Amino acid sequence: MSLDAVLSRIDETLPQSLERLMELLRIPSISTDPAFAPDCARAAEWLVEDLKSLGFAARAAATPGHPMVVGHGGAGDRHILFYGHYDVQPVDPLELWDRNPFDPALEDTAKGRVIRARGASDDKGQLMTFLEACRAWKHVHGNLPGRLTIFLEGEEESGSPSLVPFLEANRAELSCDLALICDTGLFESATPAITTMLRGLAKAEFTLHAASRDLHSGMYGGLARNPLHVLTKILSGLHDDQGRVQVPGFYDDVTELPDALRAQWQNLAFDHAGYLGDVGLSVPAGEADRTPLEMIWSRPTAEVNGLWGGYTGAGFKTVLPAEAHAKVSFRLVSDQDPAKVLTAFRAWAEAQLPADCRIEWHDGIEGAGASVMAITDPAFEAARAALTEEWNRPAAFVGAGGSIPVAGYFKTILGMDAMLIGFGRDDDQIHSPNEKYNLESFHKGIRSWARILARIA
16 A cells, blocks of 8 residues: 555645644643533543544543543554543643643744644644544545554543553453554654653652650750651662662662663763753763663662651751651662562661661552563564654664653553654643644654554554
């Protein structure tokens, strides 16, 4: 079948594709605010009707929260699921927007034409690149480019409370051979990328108790235990001088990066000096024997996210506090188990407690493990070749320092790997005022999906 004809159709009908996106962007589908629940339902119905126009059997499936949009269509040997989300972040503070966030418009900027609106990049513009690729394919060939399931969520920006129950209840319907997720971006705003590993997350919040009440430092200082001293001593020992985490067994389930992938990351020529310079820093911290990209994509971390105790108001109060508090989180990789890591951390911290001190843990032992995709699946290299062709520069397999929970759920609940392919840019200002999506990202995103589907579906 002719891919060139599909690509030509995409180019010719870009104005119509853009107007459909604008129509969806006008719907204020803010999921976290109950006042916008009717708008979330309206966005779901809009997508259902659009999918039906493409030949999908589609429905808006009710949940305790906002609807899930599910569509099935096409035929082929390999069953592929595409995931996106139609809900958006709140727009506050509204006064910092240069225009109505739900009155989308094309704007000329120093970096090219952009689509300006809430949800333009996260995630309506991204999900519509896939639907528009299917639309062009259907027009040219009379059918969809393979056996496809479309799954669009309405609660991603509000914690996805209905997602896991829905996946579990609809496991048979949604289980496919491979998932495609369009909620990521270009590497350094220029290089097309497929995210193949995501770090997991485990969190611990606790209080270190000492005396039964706050103490006068003149009467008790030097004699009584100060829980702030104890806590900071424990946390200061979390890393050694080389940046390695000192919790016993922490690295037991961490696998080394394959040489081929490490070489590919090196070829990206990541500007870590600029990356740190943007936030007023200059010297990399962390494990001394690792490259910057390794540290943010494929190495685990232990971070103190909050630390407080005693008097913190204006002026001075000479007090020995009765308690001190901390929040510590771990980014996990490879096969690290959140429960195992947190259990080891608790035991390590408690083993260092002096007499008269105890730790109260405020949350359960829970978290999410890392997601590592099987890039030995030929579809991954096929998709990378397709992206390279479209963007005229070598596409890369990359990692992500943060977590995208749905990718992990697809693996643990539905038993399938995911390719995370997106066309957002670092300056899209997602979650912030004046969010935008480059017109080039939208246009070439549609063309990219057409190329990818031609190779894998």
